[in-house]
Amino acid sequence: MLLERRKPIPIGEAVKRIMENPLQGVTEYVSINESYGRYLSEDLIATSDVPHFNRAPYDGFAVKSSDTSDASPTNPVEFEVIDHIGAGMVSAKVVGHKQAVRIMTGAMMPVGTDAVVMFEVAKDYEKNGLPYMSIKRSFKKGDNVSFIGEDAKEGQILVKKGSLINPGIQAMLATFGYQHVPVAKRPRVGLFATGTELLEVKEELVPGKIRNSNSLMIAAQIERAGGIVHYFGKLADEFDPCYEAVKNALNEVDLLITTGGVSVGDFDYLPAIYEKLGAEVLFNKVSMRPGSVTTVAQYNEKILFGLSGNPSACYVGFELFARPIIRRQLFSKKPHLRKEKAQLVVDFPKANPFTRFVRSETFIADGRLKVTPSGLDKSNIIMSLAGANSLMILPGGTRGFTAGCEVEVLLLEDQVGCEWPW
Numbered sequence: 001m002l003l004e005r006r007k008p009i010p011i012g013e014a015v016k017r018i019m020e021n022p023l024q025g026v027t028e029y030v031s032i033n034e035s036y037g038r039y040l041s042e043d044l045i046a047t048s049d050v051p052h053f054n055r056a057p058y059d060g061f062a063v064k065s066s067d068t069s070d071a072s073p074t075n076p077v078e079f080e081v082i083d084h085i086g087a088g089m090v091s092a093k094v095v096g097h098k099q100a101v102r103i104m105t106g107a108m109m110p111v112g113t114d115a116v117v118m119f120e121v122a123k124d125y126e127k128n129g130l131p132y133m134s135i136k137r138s139f140k141k142g143d144n145v146s147f148i149g150e151d152a153k154e155g156q157i158l159v160k161k162g163s164l165i166n167p168g169i170q171a172m173l174a175t176f177g178y179q180h181v182p183v184a185k186r187p188r189v190g191l192f193a194t195g196t197e198l199l200e201v202k203e204e205l206v207p208g209k210i211r212n213s214n215s216l217m218i219a220a221q222i223e224r225a226g227g228i229v230h231y232f233g234k235l236a237d238e239f240d241p242c243y244e245a246v247k248n249a250l251n252e253v254d255l256l257i258t259t260g261g262v263s264v265g266d267f268d269y270l271p272a273i274y275e276k277l278g279a280e281v282l283f284n285k286v287s288m289r290p291g292s293v294t295t296v297a298q299y300n301e302k303i304l305f306g307l308s309g310n311p312s313a314c315y316v317g318f319e320l321f322a323r324p325i326i327r328r329q330l331f332s333k334k335p336h337l338r339k340e341k342a343q344l345v346v347d348f349p350k351a352n353p354f355t356r357f358v359r360s361e362t363f364i365a366d367g368r369l370k371v372t373p374s375g376l377d378k379s380n381i382i383m384s385l386a387g388a389n390s391l392m393i394l395p396g397g398t399r400g401f402t403a404g405c406e407v408e409v410l411l412l413e414d415q416v417g418c419e420w421p422w
């Protein structure tokens, strides 16, 4: 039997082919109570000035500053206190010469006042049963006043679409009255694990079989990327049931991920399934390690990601190829993993002709970014994934890398992203 020869393409070219797919984000409205952790599908615009009235930032007395100009330690100036208001109350009085209003933080400045005297610098007392206060220093117009629009001006674009809604954005949305928030509809990502060797998590180990760990791993990666997981279950390595399952699943999702069965083995059926479906294979070999066998196909604008069964290869394949298209559907302008430079802290002697993505721990020490592999660098390894917050990019070549050299890293937990990393 003649083995099909696969032609590896560069990683940048592979990503480009996927990103040519027209899939775009769709807006849905959710209650503000459910918007935390979602992605804005429109720019967040200030619907009013904040604050929308001049207000006191301290507890004290609202005065007209010109009445205070003669006040000094030797010449206290006295004010009649004509009203008393807390936040949420509006004084009906017009404040006249040498008059003041007792005012609490957050209350609207009464008509005729333009400065606030904090309690700490005033002396208050009663005369003939009426409240008075005196001060021994002068105040300028605007002293201790929180002005209209000092926080935001009506019409300002405050947060760009595609941003992850964090607690601060939640506060803004509430401030501007967004009871219903336009967010990106989460893409539904279908997922199958293939492999006759796969056991359920609850099953006991038996010779030749292993527990299906990729499903749980990718499900978490889909969620981290911002998608919704639609897990269709695991499939044995048998052509007909796999073909039917994949075909039917495509009616329910736009993105379909499979793990395993994508290489050249006798029971690796994904290539034949794509062929029978009539799907257009975008690539079936990438010059990268791990994940060189990653195969991506397109069928009716739906994308089929044939990720490797080897856990580390599967993990890397997801982050490089599936994450960006999910993020684009979340309106991100920077859908790829953020790339930074870091200093390698250990030797990495193993040379490889393909670009390597080494599961790594990137950390800050002595004020700079440093990186070290988080475990064994083989594509069948699971344990190196736990400590990986980044993928170190080691370009292909004939030499290894030494401690102290500068390398590029892709940050897995970052929310900022990158426009185009290669």
Ligand SMILES: Nc1nc2c(c(=O)[nH]1)N[C@H]1C(S)=C(S)[C@@H](COP(=O)(O)OP(=O)(O)OC[C@H]3O[C@@H](n4cnc5c(N)ncnc54)[C@H](O)[C@@H]3O)O[C@H]1N2
Binding pocket: 193, 194, 195, 197, 198, 210, 211, 212, 213, 214, 215, 259, 260, 261, 262, 263, 264, 265, 268, 290, 291, 292, 293, 307, 308, 309, 310, 311, 313, 379, 380
């Ligand atoms: N003659 C060749 N053999 C292989 C090549 C090659 O080019 N020529 N490529 C190797 C590379 S590179 C990789 S990576 C693997 C890819 O294999 P498949 O994607 O076809 O995946 P499987 O054969 O189904 O499984 C591979 C490996 O992963 C384990 N696995 C599968 N699914 C899971 C899961 N859900 N959870 C945990 N582990 C899983 C499986 O038991 C196998 O050990 O092919 C090489 N071979």
Ligand code: MOO
Binding pocket: 288, 289, 290, 291, 292, 293, 294, 308, 310, 312, 313, 379, 380
């Ligand atoms: O390239 Mo295989 O995909 O991990 O080693």
Ligand SMILES: [Mg+2]
Binding pocket: 260, 261, 262, 263, 264, 265, 267, 268, 309
């Ligand atoms: Mg295989």
